[in-house]
Amino acid sequence: MTSSNSYTVLYVDDEPNNLLAFKSAFFRYYTILTANSAAEALRLLAEHPVQLIVTDQRMPQMNGLELLKTVKEQYPDIMRMIVTGYSDLSVVMSAFNDVGIFHYVLKPWNNQELRIIMDNALTKYRLTLENERLIQQLTESNTLLEVRIQERTNELLAKNQELKQLNKLKDKLFSIISHDLRSPIASLMAFTKLYMEEQNFTPEEFTTVIGQMNNTLGDLSSMLHNMLSWSREQMNQTPSVLSHFSLQSTMESHLAAYKLSASQKQLSFQIDWPSDPLVVYADADRLSVVLRNLISNAIKFTPVDGVITVKLENKDHEVIVSVEDTGVGISPENIHKLLARQELVSSRGTANEKGTGLGLMLCQEYLADLGSSLHVQSELDKGTRFSFALPLSLTSQLQTVAV
Numbered sequence: 001m002t003s004s005n006s007y008t009v010l011y012v013d014d015e016p017n018n019l020l021a022f023k024s025a026f027f028r029y030y031t032i033l034t035a036n037s038a039a040e041a042l043r044l045l046a047e048h049p050v051q052l053i054v055t056d057q058r059m060p061q062m063n064g065l066e067l068l069k070t071v072k073e074q075y076p077d078i079m080r081m082i083v084t085g086y087s088d089l090s091v092v093m094s095a096f097n098d099v100g101i102f103h104y105v106l107k108p109w110n111n112q113e114l115r116i117i118m119d120n121a122l123t124k125y126r127l128t129l130e131n132e133r134l135i136q137q138l139t140e141s142n143t144l145l146e147v148r149i150q151e152r153t154n155e156l157l158a159k160n161q162e163l164k165q166l167n168k169l170k171d172k173l174f175s176i177i178s179h180d181l182r183s184p185i186a187s188l189m190a191f192t193k194l195y196m197e198e199q200n201f202t203p204e205e206f207t208t209v210i211g212q213m214n215n216t217l218g219d220l221s222s223m224l225h226n227m228l229s230w231s232r233e234q235m236n237q238t239p240s241v242l243s244h245f246s247l248q249s250t251m252e253s254h255l256a257a258y259k260l261s262a263s264q265k266q267l268s269f270q271i272d273w274p275s276d277p278l279v280v281y282a283d284a285d286r287l288s289v290v291l292r293n294l295i296s297n298a299i300k301f302t303p304v305d306g307v308i309t310v311k312l313e314n315k316d317h318e319v320i321v322s323v324e325d326t327g328v329g330i331s332p333e334n335i336h337k338l339l340a341r342q343e344l345v346s347s348r349g350t351a352n353e354k355g356t357g358l359g360l361m362l363c364q365e366y367l368a369d370l371g372s373s374l375h376v377q378s379e380l381d382k383g384t385r386f387s388f389a390l391p392l393s394l395t396s397q398l399q400t401v402a403v
Helices: 016-026 038-047 064-074 089-099 111-180 182-197 203-234 247-257 259-264 284-300 332-340 358-369 394-402
Strands: 008-012 031-035 052-056 079-084 103-106 242-246 268-272 279-283 307-315 318-325 375-379 383-391
Touching (some): 016 111, 038 064, 052 064, 052 111, 079 089, 103 111, 247 284, 259 284, 279 383, 332 358, 332 375
Parallel strands (some): 008 031
Antiparallel strands (some): 307 318
8 A cells, every 4th residue: 555644643642752753753644643642532533534543552541442442432443553662461462352453563663664554554444444335335236136126026027917917808808709709690690590491470570580680780799899999909009099079979979879779778868968069189989989888888787768878077177978877787896897907897788788898998998098097886776877087178178268
């Protein structure tokens, strides 16, 4: 090590001549502080950063060993050395064992030898601090690495869980394909075969068969559309196309499309919305899938002579869209499953219509794309209300202000 006065050495001795001799010998190499008592030394240590303390052993009130014990407790990083004029083996042993001194020096000292010893002590001081710094860096790096590994592990676990859920959904889709789609196709084939073999249908029987075929085709079309939409959504193959459009017009067109299905079960639509257009800026195709599924579900799970209420409410620069029925309702357990989007909840409608649960899952995913979410309120045997909110476009907001 190259000595420099960037290191501070404190020398403690009750003899003024010794203090002067020490400072004169070493001030060129170190910053030297001197103290004529242990109390003075402790005061200086409290006021100045010191790297090495060298103290005489024999001093009144508090001797060198006692001082160094205190220094070790209060300033453990400071290197410690003791100077003694007596070859007292017990003092030397205590200095090493109890105080942990770096070296002891006999009076009178040799300046050159003492400087080498102090240089070595300061080298050890520097290396010790450097090692502590490196250990701290290593500890922090290890901690950071552990955090990153844990984060990555959590990500992988989440991805793995997501893959498991997708596999479950895939299996469910295969089940839909193998059973829920095959069954209506088989029914259609049976109807056509019956018609071909039995040419003497009465008009009433023919109307019944055609109605059943129409219902079957409707279920089949709805399932196919939802399956295709869901598969595109999972593969991110459906880009968002945003536009301004009136919710009333969109809702009217969907209600008109389901008018026949509703009339077959003697269901009535009640609409509740303002006369002024409620214009939103959204993906019309995604919203159409949502509305179509909510209306279809309401028809499917509402018994004969039921009522389906469609409401659009302008509230705080948003439009609250709700579809409410007087149907069979949904149990709290199934509501939780629906909102968790972790499994498909299939059930039969009031006219034995097939429900796979895929439509509601698709609604939630599309609403999430639109920055919204699906809310469900339901009571068994009384009905269900599905609702979601969309921000009104600036056009509608300005119209509201103008009114």
